[in-house]
Amino acid sequence: MWVFEETVNGRKLTDIINNDHENVKYLPGHKLPENxxxxxxxxxxxxxADLLVFVIPHQFIHRICEEITGRVPKDALGITLIKGIDEGPEGLKLISDIIREKMGIDISVLMGANIANEVAAGKFCETTIGSKVIENGLLFKELLQTPNFRITVVDDADTVELCGALKNIVAVGAGFCDGLRCGDNTKAAVIRLGLMEMIAFARIFCKGQVSTATFLESCGVADLITTCYGGRNRRVAEAFARTGKTIEELEKEMLNGQKLQGPQTSAEVYRILKQKGLLDNMSCDPCFSGSGPPLAPTASFSDSCVHLSCGLACLDTPL
Structure with missing residues (x-):
């Protein structure tokens, strides 16, 4: 397992993992297998390597692929757990497409309602594997499924991957609702509108057919609900609305060095929609736009506006 080397309490993180069998920085309290x-x-x-599992912040995928291209067999298989998209000169590009093009290997995707510490604790959950070559998806299912980690395989891989990216944006909107004490009804509206717009976005940008049933899998509505109530994008967005601190400040304070995907993905999606001239076509009336009760000393609706543009919450605050 490749680990970006860091020093934790005077020790290298790789040494801690190999000797103590615990990732004390990013998954504390859970023992890792000795192998x-x-x-x-x-x-x-x-x-x-015959099988590759990609689990990194999406903004680093180009550099990682360039570094390992040519070092794995051409018949190797990959699966990505990366929740994000890439913004290029031609608009939206999926992370799986980048890996496929740069490395020349078949790549599946895994997305679902899988909060890491609960998975590590052995609590039951479901997940979804999307694979354009269904046999490869079934292979990864055989390797990864356990009694407490149930996997469904679908061939609608692009939709599965988009769900994993877009739900983080909706979670930011849900966090704003919590931070501004809008109430459960408003939060439910944001989540429902977000899901509808995720579907609309997928139908425009996915290359193949988009199945509505895919959104009923773990990668869709289940992951959306989990992230909007328990994920770190929601937690940081809530703090952002209440404190007025920047996203970068809150990442350092609350995430122990980890990076949020929601704010960056929202900015990328906004630019992609603008580049394609789809903002007017895809956006409904702003859900919140500079009006509403000021509910915290340093935050109000005008401090952190949420717009749903085809199911997407676009941050008005510069990142």
Missing amino acids: VVAVANLSEAVQD
Whole structure:
């Protein structure tokens, strides 16, 4: 397992994982199997690997792929758990497409209502694997499924992947609702509108057919609900609305060095829609736009507006 090397309490993180069998920084309190070996050298970690699992912040995928291209067999298979999209000159690009193009391997995606510490604790959950080559998706299911980690495989891979990215934006809107004490009814409206607009966005940007049934899998409505009530994008957005601190400040205070995906993805989606001339076509009336009760000393609706543009919450505040 490749691990970005860091120093924690005077020790290298790789040494801690290999000797204490615990990732004390990002997954504290959960023991890792002894056959999980942390390696700081990326090329060494992937050398001659038959199966690759990608779990990194989406903004680093280009550099990672460039570094490992040519170091794995051409018939290797990959699966990505990365929840985000890429914004290029031609507009939206899925992370799986970047991996596929740069490395020349088949890539599946795994998305679902899977909060990490609950999965690590062995609590029951479901997840969804999307694979354009269904046999490869079934292979990953055989390798990853346990009695407490139930997997469904679908061939609507692009929709599965988009769900994982877009739900973080809706969660930011849900967090604003919590931070501004809008109430459960308003939060439910944001989540419902967000889901509808996720579906609309997928129908425009997915290359293949989009099945509404995919949104009823764990990658869709289940992950959306979990993230809007328990995810870190929601928590930080709530603090953002209440304190007036920047996203960067809150990441440092609340996430122990981890990066949020929701704010960056929302900015990317907004630019993609604008580039394609779809903002007017896809946006409904602003759900919140600079009006409403000022509910915190440093935050009000005007401090943190949420717009739903085709199911997407676009931050008006500069990132």
